[in-house]
Amino acid sequence: MAVTDDAILRVKEMIVSGELKPGDRLPREADLAERLGLSRNSLREAVKALSLVRVLDVRQGDGTYVSSLRADELLGALSFVLDLHRGEESVLEVLEVRRVLEPACAAIAAVRIDDKDIAALRELCEETERSDSVERLVELDLEFHRRIAQAAGNAYLAQLLDTLAGPTVRARIWRGIAQGGAVDRTVAEHRAIVDALAAHEPELARSWSTVHVAGVEQWLRNLG
Structure with a gap:
């Protein structure tokens, strides 16, 4: 050593x-x-x-x-490292990690989420559907997934997910989604996740979250 x-x-x-x-x-x-x-x-x-x-x-x-x-301070260094690795392979690896963590987070949130957060998530879906700016889509997507993670009530998990797919990584993803005309499908998947959360169905929320992240991952692979 x-x-x-x-x-x-x-x-x-x-x-x-x-x-x-x-x-x-x-x-x-x-x-x-x-x-x-x-x-x-x-x-x-x-x-x-x-x-x-x-x-x-x-x-x-x-x-x-x-x-x-604090988790947000300690994970700041990871955010810096991720911003340095901007290639397609790095983005796909980030999505693989999200595919492991986000469904688990959604399942936890389905048990703990309240009506206020559900209403806020539905409004985010509405605004995402209306938006035609990639920058705004990135902001709305960050807020959507951040609210779900916060509803799960685990600060470390919330910060890790936020760090893994921060603005730099998400901007690359949303540019591809917008150019490929897949915004409507993405919003539909967001709505399905919210419906599962509102029904307090952990496994359904887990399933829709898996479908959502895996779908984006596969779509980006096909583009490559």
């Missing part, structure tokens, strides 16, 4: 064990390096790496702190 990787693992163990909690300030570099049996240079590199993925927050002139460790 590389020295820096070992240093990262040591700091991680302190956080996982609860020795360092969200918001805690790390001990002085020299003290922490001595305590962990590391060189100051390897500890410095570990801190730099952990700050890049937002586990640590380096405050100039103040010290280094453990971040809040």
Whole structure:
């Protein structure tokens, strides 16, 4: 194991064990390096790496702190990586992951969703049907899937799904959908998902969500 990787693992163990909690300030570099049996240079590199993925927050002139460790902050780095990989193969791989996660999310949401969210989802379907702007379609689609994920009541799942198919990836998908004349079919699938959610039928919501994501995935494969 590389020295820096070992240093990262040591700091991680302190956080996982609860020795360092969200918001805690790390001990002085020299003290922490001595305590962990590391060189100051390897500890410095570990801190730099952990700050890049937002586990640590380096405050100039103040010290280094453990971040809040909130899902939205920690998954921000993943969003950055996904934005760098914009090829067709990367988009298809993202859709494969969505095909695994979104149906499960929809099934959970079907049990927990309330009438207010159902009404909001139906309105999003109406507006999507009326929209002729790809930019607006992307916004509406993000909001549609975000509301379902939020209704599931799992912050990590909601943030992961939001990150996996953020604006950059969705813009590519919706440009293809609009050019291929598949907007009406996509909206119809959205409506079917909402109907399943409104009926509080988890397996039906799971099935329609699978059909929806798999359909977009297959359609994009055929285009290629």
